[in-house]
Amino acid sequence: AIENQKELFGHPLGLYILFFTELWERFSYYGMRALFTLFLVAETTSDNPGFGWTNEEALALYGWYTMLVYVSSIPGGWVADKLLGQKKTVMLGGILLCIGHSVLAFDSEISFYIGCLFIILGVGGLKPNISSMVGGLYKQGDERRDLGFYIFYMGINIGGFLAPILCGILAQKYGWHYGFGLAAIGMFLGQVVYIWGQKHLKHVGNLISRKNEADKAILDKPLTSIEKDRIKVLLLSFLLIILFWAAFEQAGGLMNLYAQQKTDRTIFGMTIPASVFQSVNSFFIITLATVVGRFWYKWKQKGNEASSIFKMAVGIIIMALGFGFMSAASVQFEETGSSAMYWLILAYLFHTIGELCASPVSLSFITKLAPLKYASIIMGLYWAATGFGNKIAGLIGESAQSLGDFEVFTGILVIWSLIGVVVILLLKPLKRLTHGAEDATMEEG
Ligand code: GLN
Numbered sequence: 471a472i473e474n475q476k477e478l479f480g481h482p483l484g485l486y487i488l489f490f491t492e493l494w495e496r497f498s499y500y501g502m503r504a505l506f507t508l509f510l511v512a513e514t515t516s517d518n519p520g521f522g523w524t525n526e527e528a529l530a531l532y533g534w535y536t537m538l539v540y541v542s543s544i545p546g547g548w549v550a551d552k553l554l555g556q557k558k559t560v561m562l563g564g565i566l567l568c569i570g571h572s573v574l575a576f577d578s579e580i581s582f583y584i585g586c587l588f589i590i591l592g593v594g595g596l597k598p599n600i601s602s603m604v605g606g607l608y609k610q611g612d613e614r615r616d617l618g619f620y621i622f623y624m625g626i627n628i629g630g631f632l633a634p635i636l637c638g639i640l641a642q643k644y645g646w647h648y649g650f651g652l653a654a655i656g657m658f659l660g661q662v663v664y665i666w667g668q669k670h671l672k673h674v675g676n677l678i679s680r681k682n683e684a685d686k687a688i689l690d691k692p693l694t695s696i697e698k699d700r701i702k703v704l705l706l707s708f709l710l711i712i713l714f715w716a717a718f719e720q721a722g723g724l725m726n727l728y729a730q731q732k733t734d735r736t737i738f739g740m741t742i743p744a745s746v747f748q749s750v751n752s753f754f755i756i757t758l759a760t761v762v763g764r765f766w767y768k769w770k771q772k773g774n775e776a777s778s779i780f781k782m783a784v785g786i787i788i789m790a791l792g793f794g795f796m797s798a799a800s801v802q803f804e805e806t807g808s809s810a811m812y813w814l815i816l817a818y819l820f821h822t823i824g825e826l827c828a829s830p831v832s833l834s835f836i837t838k839l840a841p842l843k844y845a846s847i848i849m850g851l852y853w854a855a856t857g858f859g860n861k862i863a864g865l866i867g868e869s870a871q872s873l874g875d876f877e878v879f880t881g882i883l884v885i886w887s888l889i890g891v892v893v894i895l896l897l898k899p900l901k902r903l904t905h906g907a908e909d910a911t912m913e914e915g
Pocket of ligand 1 (some may be wrong): 856
């Protein structure tokens with residue numbers, strides 16, 4: 471039971487099982503994502519042939535694919551809720567991912583699509599449910615829960631850091647399918663950890679019978695006006711989440727192609743594979759997470775505004791400013807025919823600081839505001855919102871092929887900054903709609 475679970479370094483052993491499982495799952499996902507568009511646009515006649523698609527075609531598929539990867543959290547959550555429980559759904563998702571990434575390592579067009587399909591279903595089963603299981607390791611009100619999620623988030627980014635470098639170098643040196651193959655090996659490791667660690671997860675992620683009449687009575691009550699207000703703010707926060715990822719996810723798409731096609735990547739006579747730049751975000755997450763966390767902590771202690779919506783808006787603005795460096799890069803490209811690497815690094819630095827402001831708080835904000843009745847639907851919608859963001863990111867990337875890089879990067883800079891500012895201006899009425907959900911000392915409502 472949750473009371474007598476074994477611990478290591480002050481956290482339940484189960485956390486480390488989930489940590490390593492998700493580390494390897496993200497290793498496989500981000501390894502694949504780093505190669506995805508680059509592979510699609512690689513010439514069919516080159517030594518290391520891809521599909522020879524145009525940028526526009528590649529970004530269109532990237533948008534659909536990464537959207538579905540996250541939207542499939544809705545069926546994934548449903549299966550966990552109604553049929554299997556979270557723990558078994560993660561297991562099933564992991565199996566689908568092992569198959570998907572392995573199939574992707576084969577060199578044919580049909581296997582490519584089949585692999586993607588399995589990955590979509592696999593992430594939907596694994597990603598949302600493993601995240602919820604982390605919460606399930608801690609009792610309500612356990613102070614260690616936030617730290618638990620923080621540790622888990624580090625695992626995600628260790629995977630996200632290593633994979634684009636290792637898969638990218640293999641893909642460039644030996645061929646794309648070796649890169650995809652390494653992603654598959656990562657996923658197998660994750661699955662082995664998860665299977666081995668089942669003994670430490672006995673008490674979490676099991677299917678809960680919802681037939682209990684007392685629970686049902688609670689759940690059948692109509693929503694109060696406070697709950698209705700909170701749903702309104704929730705919907706707005708979903709919109710912010712969509713907008714955030716719509717800009718941020720240029721990373722694996724347009725910016726990945728930009729690194730490949732328009733950036734001078736030589737250093738000390740060596741050429742860095744474009745996919746390696748996909749590691750920069752995770753590198754900065756790992757190195758800056760505590761700095762940003764400490765900043766907000768001190769900021770709040772001084773009595774400043776520190777609501778989740780405020781942090782999300784600030785995150786969007788900082789991320790938007792990162793696109794200013796991409797505008798500068800495209801000016802340099804127009805003038806000299808190639809742009810320097812540091813523009814990409816600076817852009818990713820700002821994107822990461824933005825992510826560190828916006829992303830962790832958005833998840834906890836949602837769990838605080840969702841009426842119990844809709845808790846799992848709203849969790850599914852959270853991941854789906856990320857998915858819609860990815861789709862819009864693809865569309866924006868596609869539009870850059872006709873509008874021009876400078877126009878699109880500058881457009882994101884201006885429009886997204888304005889959105890952030892408008893949200894900050896509307897903060898007071900928005901916070902009123904939360905009815906103190908974020909204020910621990912205030913009575914409900
Ligand atoms: N890097 C995070 C992860 O992979 C962000 C995912 C997302 O919400 N798009 O978990």
